[in-house]
Amino acid sequence: MNTQENINFNKVAAAIEYIRTHFREQPGLEAIAKATHTSPYHFQRIFTDWAGTSPKKFLQYISIEHAKEVLKTNHASVADAAFDTGLSGTSRLHDLFINIEGMTPAEYRNGGKNLSINYSFAESLFGNLLVASTSKGICYMAFYKDEEIALQELRQKFPNARFQQRLDLLQQNALFIFQNSKEPLQQIKLHLKGTDFQLKVWESLLKIPMGQLTTYGHLAAQIGRPAASRAVGTAIGSNPVAYLIPCHRVIQSTGKISGYMWGTTRKMAIIGWEQAQNAVITQEPVI
The missing domain is CATH 1.10.10.60 (Homeodomain-like)
Known part of the structure; x- marks a missing residue:
């Protein structure tokens, strides 16, 4: 400095x-x-x-x-x-x-007293998932090792909300993203709560194409805050919706893969799988 x-x-x-x-x-x-x-x-x-x-x-x-x-x-x-x-x-x-x-x-x-949240546990290619939704969209998704701890962390986000273990259509639609299918995905609705800056960073993450990567510095420049890569990193670390908001597509400018809430190994696995899927989708047909 x-x-x-x-x-x-x-x-x-x-x-x-x-x-x-x-x-x-x-x-x-x-x-x-x-x-x-x-x-x-x-x-x-x-x-x-x-x-x-x-x-x-x-x-x-x-x-x-x-x-x-x-x-x-x-x-x-x-x-x-x-x-x-x-x-x-x-x-x-x-x-x-x-x-x-x-x-x-x-x-x-009231701690979300009037908010009704459905949640369910699911398996994915990259580990067990807890996914939760309101009537507006997916409000939470996280990889987990212990089911009870995962549910406790969800409840801490919305301490007085009403919870029901129920797999609804919003969750099913979101989980379909992990399927190896050529059918087009339905639009996934999200119900997010955050500061203006966090929402701007998360929105920018949604624009990173599958199979591609960017850096914290590049993301900061994209949202008009070129010197705020640290703040961008903090906002990424607050991402409440794993995978759907693809914070795993952000790496250090050196190319190092780190800084993932759900583990570096899982982040590398997701990146590798997405790049493989992208290669299959873009491959020229053999005549």
Whole structure:
């Protein structure tokens, strides 16, 4: 890291600490930039390059995490959470939760109480799978070794949702992707919850063709954040839907295959199988 990069990193680190300390004041860009002795324009650019998101968005993430903690306490109202976070009213907190969490503050406090989730266990070419769905689409898919631990991890994602062990059409359609079949796949519907940045990264992953690979740096450039490869890696690591959102198609710029939530060996197996399938599909017919 050269001298300028060190300076920029120190400014970003100081800004993050300032935001965490002063989030109840809901400081604007000028106030945060002033705390780092940087012009607002220059600060906005270096912060976004380093953190993978704008100072405003980072402040929103810090604010909503605090509001979540308030909502977890007994008898805390949405108004209590908004006031303690420094927001001007419940409508602002409501908008934050909708934009970032994909649910209202009350729905978060209830832990998905009104959400109904079907789940089932299945076998695949690459190991056992737990797949779960709402009425809107697949919300979770993970490889597992222990069935009980896998189910526990799913429940932690939606602590108060209603669960039913049931294989539905959404799940069947998703699992069909592992079949060696020449029949066209039906469109797979996903029901995802994440930050704007995470959703942007996951959407970009969906555009990587089967049998092809990309790097964290290239993916960061694709979403307009060329210096945010670390943040991209973090978003990829938060992927809630194995295989369907193909985080396995991302490798290091050196060509090294690593950093897969469900194991490097499985990642290599999936990549090899996809490339073999791709070769079969594109092979010229013999006349």
